[in-house]
Amino acid sequence: MREITYAQAINEALRENMRRNSRIILMGEDIGRYGGIFQVTVGLLDEFGPERVIDTPISEAGFVGTCVGAAMTGLHPVAEVMFIDFTTCAMDMIVNQMAKMHYMSGGRGKVPFVLRTNIGAGRGAAAQHSQSFHSFFMHIPGLKVVTPATPYDAKGLMNTALVDENPVMFIEHKKLFITKGHVPEESYAIPFGKADIKREGTDITIVATHALVQKSLNVAEEMSREGVEIEVLDPRTISPLDREAILNSVKKTGKLITADEGCVTGGFGSEVAAIVAQEAFDYLEAPIMRVGSPDTPVPFSPPLEQFYIPDEGSIKDAASRILAYQ
């Protein structure tokens, strides 16, 4: 099978859906001629023209809100917010408008709108261009939150996002854009709320998102040589969340690590830990471990930033603590 990058996979999904569905338009800063700063929208201006691929001013609240209004009146917009850090400039539009419109109108108004943005540190871009607060959005009822970890998942999930009639926060990871993987040329859809077991195992469950999926797989391979079989579960969407898959896995292994790049406190891992503690308490054989970023802003200095980003070492530490528990 052909290999393409994560960025190309998203580009392909956008392109195919735009060909099929003339209601889809794109809005964002530097997405046209520049192709988006991560090159996700390359070539789309040429194919679909400036009416459908709209370069916006630096006005996040303005263009995100514009997408909400366009969605309510028949279009299916896709916005690119250059970094997740800048979604804060549009927070009213996301949290108070986009997320709640359907509910507040008693189900009458709908907002089929995909907001694409990205998380992740590691580029020396410091505290306002490197955050990973995707879990914010899982706290807001009315938003679907998608977290693709591979090119294959990125395309399949985008295909679903673009037929879903609800607001979708499509949260990419900037360090994954250039990673390659097998992606079928034909169209396929990955349903929301359906986890993917990226590796089966019997001893420890790791529920991992984004770049930590691959890092967990690396650790799993390594520990397999020591006789420990790790199961790596990627929820693929953190809202809706495939609780059943998580609970089933933990019931099998009795041990849980969560691995997510957000700050640990109040993050995705905490929610998963709470669900498991509540619903599978009797199956747990060891304390739950959360792997994530320290509760600090993202530092600039390269050694600090490297230390900040959770990696294989952090996962192995968590695994050894679990295995040491009697």
Add this chain to the structure above:
Amino acid sequence: MVLSKEKKLEMYGKMVKIRSFEERIVDLYARGLVPGLAHLYIGEEAVAVGACANLRDDDYITSTHRGHGHVIAKGADVRSMMAELFGKTTGYCKGKGGSMHIADVNIGILGANGIAGGGLPIGVGAGLSAKYRKTDQVTICFFGDGASNNGTFHESLNLAAVHELPVIFTCENNQYAISTQQRMHQTIKDVSIRATSYDIPGVTVEGNDIMAVYEAINKAVQRARSGKGPSLVECKTYRWRGHHEGDPNLGERYRSREDIKPWVEKCPITRFERLLLKEKVLTKAKIDQIKETVKKEIDEAVEFANNSSFPKHEDIYQDVFQEEMGGSR
């Protein structure tokens, strides 16, 4: 406007210092010594220097992602800047902030900013505080043409106007927001006309002419210091480098070398140099001497940065909160 010879030499020296600093970053970035995002100020030096030449040490500025020029013009120490860009503990932010977050509150630098338009309300806050504390300090908010479309621009001008705050909103119109040309992001040609909406003075000046910048800001500063409120000053200029180092081929995705050329010919430093030679403030020998001194200073800054140490892992947890308690003082 009559400026002393010393003042003019000081302004010229600062422009040269900014240029050399940035040119050195080009090289250091290319060699992987300066990580992250470096947005360079080459070609726009007259704006920062012409504006800040009107300020006292206790006045404030808020800066942008393209902030090296602003902070050098306000008096920042290039050694601490260079060390910061290297991510070293001896840097302005102990290596935590990098290029986009250089701050030195002791000389009124309230921070470069990674958010386009993030600095304007903060500048308004500094203005409010100066008024409340009954000082005559003023604040210059630097921001780009692109940032003038952020809601914060409008909210800030309105707030400052309503409260007659001592703030000088200084727009560096370099005609681009990354790849987006001004005519694609706003219908107006002169950002300064937006002053009308807030009933404050608004002017546009040639941003590569340091004396024009100086004079326009001077008026605005006098108005602010005497309690009459804010102004909007727009300086037309152009950036020579890509949006940041790493923007391929000086921005070839959205402009050509031909577009850049006339602006290189309008170099703000050469222009000021010619004026000062004519006025006999400068001589060819003096120019060489200034450039040599600056080069030495930058060399020393690089050496200082190189010899400084990186933070230790445990330093990551420091500075999230101020640990000392405040209270009535």
